[in-house]
Amino acid sequence: MANCRLRLFFHRCVQGGVAAALVLSCIHVNAQTYPVKPVRIINPFSPGGSLDLVARLLAKSLTGDLGQQFIVENRPGAGGSIGVELVAKSPADGYTLLIVQSSITVNPSLQRKVGYDPVKDFEPISKLSSYMFFVVAHPSLPARNVKSLIALAKVRPGQINFASVGVGSGTHLAGELFGHMAGVKLAHIPYKGTGQVMPDLLGGQIALTFGSTTVVPHVKQGKLIALGVTGAKRSSVLPDVPTVDESGIAGYEVTAWNALFAPAGTAQPIVSRLNELTRKNIANAEARSVMDAQGLDGDTGTQAELANLVKSELAKWARVIKVAGIKPE
Numbered sequence: 001m002a003n004c005r006l007r008l009f010f011h012r013c014v015q016g017g018v019a020a021a022l023v024l025s026c027i028h029v030n031a032q033t034y035p036v037k038p039v040r041i042i043n044p045f046s047p048g049g050s051l052d053l054v055a056r057l058l059a060k061s062l063t064g065d066l067g068q069q070f071i072v073e074n075r076p077g078a079g080g081s082i083g084v085e086l087v088a089k090s091p092a093d094g095y096t097l098l099i100v101q102s103s104i105t106v107n108p109s110l111q112r113k114v115g116y117d118p119v120k121d122f123e124p125i126s127k128l129s130s131y132m133f134f135v136v137a138h139p140s141l142p143a144r145n146v147k148s149l150i151a152l153a154k155v156r157p158g159q160i161n162f163a164s165v166g167v168g169s170g171t172h173l174a175g176e177l178f179g180h181m182a183g184v185k186l187a188h189i190p191y192k193g194t195g196q197v198m199p200d201l202l203g204g205q206i207a208l209t210f211g212s213t214t215v216v217p218h219v220k221q222g223k224l225i226a227l228g229v230t231g232a233k234r235s236s237v238l239p240d241v242p243t244v245d246e247s248g249i250a251g252y253e254v255t256a257w258n259a260l261f262a263p264a265g266t267a268q269p270i271v272s273r274l275n276e277l278t279r280k281n282i283a284n285a286e287a288r289s290v291m292d293a294q295g296l297d298g299d300t301g302t303q304a305e306l307a308n309l310v311k312s313e314l315a316k317w318a319r320v321i322k323v324a325g326i327k328p329e
Helices: 002-013 016-033 050-066 078-088 146-155 170-182 194-202 213-220 268-282 285-293 303-324
Strands: 039-043 070-074 096-101 122-132 134-137 161-164 187-190 208-211 225-229 255-263
Touching: 039 050, 039 078, 050 070, 050 096, 050 122, 050 255, 050 268, 050 285, 078 096, 078 255, 096 122, 122 268, 122 303, 134 146, 134 213, 146 170, 146 225, 161 170, 161 194, 170 187, 170 208, 170 303, 194 208, 194 213, 208 213, 213 225, 255 268, 255 303, 268 303
Parallel strands: 039 070, 039 096, 161 187, 161 208
Antiparallel strands: 096 255, 122 255, 134 208, 134 225
């Protein structure tokens, strides 16, 4: 670092090209020695969820790889926006990272004002994991697949209800997108969480939900009927259940994901190294085993792929939220 400071001092005495070379030299040295102190991974949600589990798995692996502590720090609040904004405003030095759900592309359309821009304020590192939803119904609903559900909804407009774990949640938006693309109207009933949805769904007070893997045991026991899955491909846990796309709503896909970001402007050699190590660690046996138990698929990729995903999902969910008439709060 002392050498870098000396070189940067002397750049005032030299002209353009030489000065630029000295700055690049400093960045190269910093990237080679990174990290020289502990690194924070900000999780903008409370401890205990699947995102937190993935964060701690990754932190453990990166600590072993790079010889400095990677520490998960939970900063919940405002649907994740508080922690996301904290990272957006942090120094771009690689010592504050963000692990976040795909809600980062939804909140800008749900909230009147967020203190960050998902595209401009972050350097994408890598996607980490993803999961689909399951379209499940109470057996009393006379529909056994997506096509029969659509047919029924067309003759009962607004009469078939579906539960979500809250306005703007993945389970809500999956249902709104389904209704929009199928040309039907479903009645949305928001709950405060899965623990509140399941008793009413199993009891028949609710007809339908777009649920996570928590619904799978009930499907296998015959208490719920799986009509479809929202992913681009079938689920390994219910391989006989077709995707919604296969079932006639061409192009329908809802996949929730988790990803790792750094503040915009973080040196590319640091970001590239983190991408390389993240992809390696998410593919290892321990990570696969833990994520399988949570219904998560290890799902990494390049920085460019994550950048494109953020842009496309920002536009996608903005359209869905507008069509559904969900007002920003």
